Amino acid sequence: MLRSCICIKKERRDSQNSSTSSCRSSEIERNAAAISNLDDDRDNRSFMKFLSSTLCFRIVRTPRRGMSMTKVERVIKATLLIQRWYRRYMARIEMKRRYTWTIFQNIEYSAEQDQVRLYNFFNDLLMHMPEAAKQVKDLDEVSTSSAEESLDDDFVDETDDSDDAMDDQKTYRGPHLNLPLEKQDLDMLINLFRKRKYSLHAKYVALILREAAKKLRRLDNINRASTEIKGSKTVTVVGDLHGKLDDLLVILYKNGLPSHTNCYVFNGDFVDRGKKSLEVLLILLSCFIIFPGCVMLNRGNHEDSVMNHRYGFTREVHQKYRHNADRLLKLIDQVYRHLPLGTLINNKIFVVHGGISENTDLNLIASVRRSKYISILRPPTQPNDDASDFKTEWKQVIDILWSDPIMNDPICPTPNKRGAGECFGPETTNKFLQRHNLTTLVRSHECKSDGYEIVHNGNVITVFSASNYYEIGSNKGAYIKFGANSDRYFVQFTAAASKTKKLTFRQQVDNVEKSAIRELKEKLREQKLNLQKQFKMRDVENTGHLSLSQWSEAMESVTNYKLPWRLLREKLAVMNENNEILYENTLQLIEIDDDIKIGANDSNKITDTMYTNRENLEAIFRMMDLDSNGLISIDEFKQACEMLSAYLPNYDVDQMLENCRMMDINKDSLVDLNEFLEAFRLSQQSANHTSVIRNSKLIETTVKVDENSIENAKNNSADNAHDENIKGGDAQVDEYEISEMKEVTSGGRMRKSPSIRSVVSVESLGQTVGNNNETKNDKLQNDDGVAIEDIISKVDDK
Amino acid sequence: MEEYFDIPVNLNDDLDRKIADAFSIFDHHGQKTVDVREVGSILRFLGLVPTEQEVSETIAETEFAGDSSGTVHLSKFLPYVKNLIIERRMEPVAIEKLLEAFQVLDYEGKGFVTRDFMAKIMMEEGEPFSLEELEEMFSCAVDSSNVRIPYEYYLNQLIIDI
Numbered sequence: 030m031l032r033s034c035i036c037i038k039k040e041r042r043d044s045q046n047s048s049t050s051s052c053r054s055s056e057i058e059r060n061a062a063a064i065s066n067l068d069d070d071r072d073n074r075s076f077m078k079f080l081s082s083t084l085c086f087r088i089v090r091t092p093r094r095g096m097s098m099t100k101v102e103r104v105i106k107a108t109l110l111i112q113r114w115y116r117r118y119m120a121r122i123e124m125k126r127r128y129t130w131t132i133f134q135n136i137e138y139s140a141e142q143d144q145v146r147l148y149n150f151f152n153d154l155l156m157h158m159p160e161a162a163k164q165v166k167d168l169d170e171v172s173t174s175s176a177e178e179s180l181d182d183d184f185v186d187e188t189d190d191s192d193d194a195m196d197d198q199k200t201y202r203g204p205h206l207n208l209p210l211e212k213q214d215l216d217m218l219i220n221l222f223r224k225r226k227y228s229l230h231a232k233y234v235a236l237i238l239r240e241a242a243k244k245l246r247r248l249d250n251i252n253r254a255s256t257e258i259k260g261s262k263t264v265t266v267v268g269d270l271h272g273k274l275d276d277l278l279v280i281l282y283k284n285g286l287p288s289h290t291n292c293y294v295f296n297g298d299f300v301d302r303g304k305k306s307l308e309v310l311l312i313l314l315s316c317f318i319i320f321p322g323c324v325m326l327n328r329g330n331h332e333d334s335v336m337n338h339r340y341g342f343t344r345e346v347h348q349k350y351r352h353n354a355d356r357l358l359k360l361i362d363q364v365y366r367h368l369p370l371g372t373l374i375n376n377k378i379f380v381v382h383g384g385i386s387e388n389t390d391l392n393l394i395a396s397v398r399r400s401k402y403i404s405i406l407r408p409p410t411q412p413n414d415d416a417s418d419f420k421t422e423w424k425q426v427i428d429i430l431w432s433d434p435i436m437n438d439p440i441c442p443t444p445n446k447r448g449a450g451e452c453f454g455p456e457t458t459n460k461f462l463q464r465h466n467l468t469t470l471v472r473s474h475e476c477k478s479d480g481y482e483i484v485h486n487g488n489v490i491t492v493f494s495a496s497n498y499y500e501i502g503s504n505k506g507a508y509i510k511f512g513a514n515s516d517r518y519f520v521q522f523t524a525a526a527s528k529t530k531k532l533t534f535r536q537q538v539d540n541v542e543k544s545a546i547r548e549l550k551e552k553l554r555e556q557k558l559n560l561q562k563q564f565k566m567r568d569v570e571n572t573g574h575l576s577l578s579q580w581s582e583a584m585e586s587v588t589n590y591k592l593p594w595r596l597l598r599e600k601l602a603v604m605n606e607n608n609e610i611l612y613e614n615t616l617q618l619i620e621i622d623d624d625i626k627i628g629a630n631d632s633n634k635i636t637d638t639m640y641t642n643r644e645n646l647e648a649i650f651r652m653m654d655l656d657s658n659g660l661i662s663i664d665e666f667k668q669a670c671e672m673l674s675a676y677l678p679n680y681d682v683d684q685m686l687e688n689c690r691m692m693d694i695n696k697d698s699l700v701d702l703n704e705f706l707e708a709f710r711l712s713q714q715s716a717n718h719t720s721v722i723r724n725s726k727l728i729e730t731t732v733k734v735d736e737n738s739i740e741n742a743k744n745n746s747a748d749n750a751h752d753e754n755i756k757g758g759d760a761q762v763d764e765y766e767i768s769e770m771k772e773v774t775s776g777g778r779m780r781k782s783p784s785i786r787s788v789v790s791v792e793s794l795g796q797t798v799g800n801n802n803e804t805k806n807d808k809l810q811n812d813d814g815v816a817i818e819d820i821i822s823k824v825d826d827k
Numbered sequence: 828m829e830e831y832f833d834i835p836v837n838l839n840d841d842l843d844r845k846i847a848d849a850f851s852i853f854d855h856h857g858q859k860t861v862d863v864r865e866v867g868s869i870l871r872f873l874g875l876v877p878t879e880q881e882v883s884e885t886i887a888e889t890e891f892a893g894d895s896s897g898t899v900h901l902s903k904f905l906p907y908v909k910n911l912i913i914e915r916r917m918e919p920v921a922i923e924k925l926l927e928a929f930q931v932l933d934y935e936g937k938g939f940v941t942r943d944f945m946a947k948i949m950m951e952e953g954e955p956f957s958l959e960e961l962e963e964m965f966s967c968a969v970d971s972s973n974v975r976i977p978y979e980y981y982l983n984q985l986i987i988d989i
Contacts (some may be wrong), residue, residue: 107928109953113876114925115964118985120871127852437858533967577841593848 119534126538128593130478132545133499135590136552138447140339145406145448203227206236210318215286218315222274222308231353234311238360241314245326245367250395252325252372254292256513262290264374265510268473268481268492269296269329272303272342275524276495276506277312279765283520284508287316287323294372296473296492297329297382297430301340303495307349314364328368328405329382330430330449330474334358335404366400370429374511380471384432384489385461386424386451393425405430406449433475434458434489455485462488471509480507480521496524500544502537522767546600549592553601553619556587563587564612574609583612660699834859834902846908849873850901859901863890866899873908875917879954885911922982929978939975 204217204227221229254264265284270277287293295313300306317324330336337343346361347354371381371394379391405427431450438454445452458470470489476498482491496506510518553560563583567575575583580602581594598604602615768786836859838844849872853865861869866889867882877885889903911917932948933940942965949956949964956964968981 103931104948105952107931108948109878110920110925110928112949112953112956113878114920115956115960116867117871117876117919119960119963120868123868124849124852124872131852435858436855436860534963535967578844581844591851593852595845595848596852 122535122538124596125542128596129538129542129545130499130503131592132549132590132597133503134476135588135592136548139589142446142448201227201230203229204233205230206233208236208240210237210240210315212286212319215312215315215319218312219278219281222305222312223278228349229311231350231357234307234350234357235353235360237311237314237318238357238364240318242360242363242367244318244321245364245369246400248367248369250370250397250399251391252294252327252369253376254294254325254372254374256375256511263510263512264292264294265508266294266296266374266380266471266492267508268494268506269298269476270303270309271298271331271495271498272300272306272309272345273495273497273506273524274303274305274308274312275765276522277309279522279524279767280494280508283522283767284510287320289323292323292325294325294327294374294380296372296380296471297327298331298473299329300342301331301337302498304345306342306345310361310364325372326368327371327380327382328365328430330405332365332368333404333406334362334365335406362403366403368399370394370397370399370426376466377468378471378511379465379467379469381429382472383428383430383450383474384434384472385453385457385470386428386432387453387457387460388421389425389428389461391465393422394429397422397426399426402426431474434472434484434491436484455488458485458488476504477507478504480505481509481519496522500541503541518769520767520769522765524765546597549597550601550619552588552590553584557616557619560584560587561616564615568612573613574605574611577604577608577610580610580612580615660701662699834900836901836905842909842912843905846873846905846912847901850904854901860898861904863897863899866904869904870908870911870917873912874919875911876919877917881917926979926982929982933978938979939970939977942969942974942976945976 204221206214206229218229221227256262256264265280267277267280285291293316299309299313303309313324313326317326331340331342334343343358346358350357371379371391373379402423428450431445431447432453433445433447433450435452435454438456462468462470468488471492472489473492473494475491475493476495477491477493480493480496483489484491490509492507492509493504494506494508496504498504498506505521505523507519507521510520512518560583563586564575564580565571567579567583577595577598580598584594584601585591598610601618602610602612603618604610766786766788836847838847849869850859850861853861853869863886866886867877867879870877870882870885885907886899889899889907891898891900891903929940930936932944945965945968946961949961950958965976967984968976968978970977970980
């Protein structure tokens with residue numbers, strides 16, 4: 030939002046009162062300033078009003094000095110006033126947009142942090158209990174070997190692969206797939222996924238997964254791509270997609286299908302959050318199979334079953350393939366563990382999902398046996414390895430998938446706010462690039478409102494390809510095309526452009542803000558008891574109110590979110606005449622919500638948490654149950670809880686213990702697995718208790734902890750379109766807005782071309798993707814003018 | 828590359844904290860610095876209505892000296908801006924003044940100004956709008972005829988948020 034005024038550029042330090050500036054605008058400014066002082070005088074004001082209503086400026090002149098203004102001057106003054114005011118108005122909206130962003134980001138990272146902490150707890154427990162560790166290792170080996178076998182087996186038992194009512198293979202009306210996969214199969218898949226008339230038979234899903242895993246297994250840890258040799262002309266890097274199928278399709282449409290002159294690097298995080306993660310994954314894997322050598326896949330931190338449990342992909346697979354989900358998920362794990370970790374372009378540009386840390390060593394990474402990391406968060410248990418070596422290697426892998434860049438170098442290694450990986454500054458980047466003789470680091474992992482961001486003096490580029498990630502209108506997506514001679518071509522796009530086009534910027538921002546506040550309130554509801562405690566603590570004299578500072582402090586200590594609480598105050602609290610906040614009001618306000626669907630969300634969330642944590646909790650239980658009789662003592666349980674509380678400070682451990690004692694119905698001080706799980710569920714639910722009894726759309730949460738009810742919960746959530754962990758932006762998409770900007774190095778200098786904007790309608794996607802061919806890509810590269818028109822005219826034709 | 832050590836900033840009262848909060852929204856990396864180009868937005872959000880020139884002055888007074896990276900640190904920003912607020916400079920105008928301003932532009936007293944006229948004057952006079960600012964304003968100011976801006980109606984709509 031840079032504006033240019035000539036006098037500002039030339040003579041910045043001139044104040045309004047200086048007479049040396051010869052700019053017309055500043056001259057007017059001085060006059061206007063002088064006059065506006067007089068305007069405050071009431072007589073003058075009414076006189077001015079009289080003047081303006083008579084329209085006879087020239088005639089009416091008063092003898093008072095400074096009062097005579099030509100018509101032109103009045104117009105200029107009015108213009109300045111309007112501009113000044115308007116800019117303030119827009120700045121308020123921009124501010125709103127910013128803090129909304131901060132809210133979303135805080136919630137996202139803090140959730141990741143919880144997840145990681147839980148896993149750190151789990152890992153530490155393993156370290157301290159070698160017998161338990163051995164149990165887990167055995168389990169791992171069993172699942173690994175059976176999965177490896179199934180890679181080579183054919184699917185023998187076909188009746189198992191039926192889906193829903195289609196027991197008989199003959200009633201399946203969807204398409205069929207056979208190896209070897211070819212381009213027409215890709216076209217078919219794209220059409221199928223867009224139109225959603227049938228779903229792909231589970232055995233074909235398995236076919237794609239298996240074939241991909243087989244091929245991935247043969248690759249090195251670090252892919253190599255080139256814009257110079259072997260006739261390859263461009264390499265396009267695509268960032269996080271997170272299940273946004275339409276974004277992927279628009280990229281393939283706009284940029285063409287992969288080919289030897291049009292290579293792709295997909296930089297991780299294909300799944301989770303978006304509703305079409307499975308489709309995105311299948312299309313990417315199909316491209317990988319069909320266009321060998323032209324598609325490179327990097328593993329992201331979400332290519333990990335632990336993350337998928339929490340962020341929606343596991344649930345999506347269960348919803349779409351009720352009977353085959355477990356088998357398919359096992360195959361997906363096989364794909365994940367064989368995904369390469371990074372890509373080198375021209376030996377100069379390193380593309381990796383997260384980033385780097387001080388210790389990142391590409392040689393070490395290249396030599397790791399990556400297939401042993403089924404989940405990145407859980408290191409493989411190998412008692413034979415030297416503990417420190419093993420930890421070093423594990424850290425190398427985690428760091429490149431989880432780290433984030435920061436503006437300045439910290440004095441000592443800074444842990445990432447997400448809970449895994451590190452924060453790396455420009456010095457770290459420099460050293461890394463020098464050490465390996467590279468020019469640039471390209472990474473993804475962080476949502477950027479423009480779709481991409483360049484930091485660290487141009488050495489680090491973040492590219493993020495899921496538009497409308499937090500909410501419709503929250504951000505653009507982008508991809509980067511690298512050509513010969515370090516040419517870089519940035520393309521940004523926005524889905525649902527038609528939806529947002531009809532709204533003004535202010536309305537868009539308001540919508541996104543509403544969504545953010547809603548999520549924030551949800552998080553606050555979870556912590557209601559804690560919040561109450563924090564308020565009361567500060568209200569020493571029990572007056573019922575707190576100062577703005579105290580209130581803000583309380584909010585921050587409960588959530589650990591670094592938000593501008595003072596600015597959010599009006600949405601979350603009421604202030605009285607003495608500028609005091611009645612905090613009881615906050616506790617009430619967070620219960621109220623415009624969105625009626627919240628009731629449904631609650632039941633989902635409880636079962637989600639249960640489902641997410643159930644595996645963790647069960648594993649923890651089994652580890653504590655050393656004699657494997659299915660029972661643990663209350664004391665052991667207490668110990669475990671205390672350990673856990675160190676990792677999850679927001680978990681109310683005392684409440685948990687209390688519940689556990691209550692649960693011990695037979696009072697023999699022993700807890701079995703169900704009681705154990707119930708204790709965790711209840712402690713969560715007590716915090717939510719009041720919030721569930723709200724408006725008329727109450728949904729009873731009678732989730733009993735046993736196999737059947739988990740199954741029911743999965744089915745219920747299938748009926749619910751809205752899901753906490755599956756983010757918005759998947760509305761009826763009909764139009765995309767695309768804008769492109771090229772950075773060309775000519776004579777060693779970077780030149781930016783102006784943005785070209787175009788609009789693409791999704792209807793045209795299905796057919797045109799299939800028709801893309803290499804000549805079109807060449808056009809795009811060689812002669813921009815002609816190429817863009819071609820695309821636009823294609824749109825017009827449809 | 829200079830290393831900035833953490834310069835301590837004392838927040839003594841609510842006004843300090845309010846300024847710090849607004850500042851923090853644009854502080855992407857948690858290091859108490861913002862890009863100079865954001866200064867205008869921060870001032871405006873705090874309730875000030877500076878001209879572009881006044882924004883430039885603020886930048887000049889608060890930018891890191893001899894620094895070409897274009898950053899402003901909170902330690903300098905806070906006292907300067909606090910002063911601006913206390914001295915009641917750059918204060919907003921009453922909405923009636925705005926109405927008057929539009930009425931000045933509406934020479935013939937028709938109750939509206941034309942889109943073309945507004946475009947010309949906003950982009951050529953005073954501290955000119957960029958094309959984006961203009962389009963954004965028009966997206967809600969222009970009525971269904973697509974040529975007229977009934978300013979009184981427009982202002983009434985916008986009052987709600989100010």
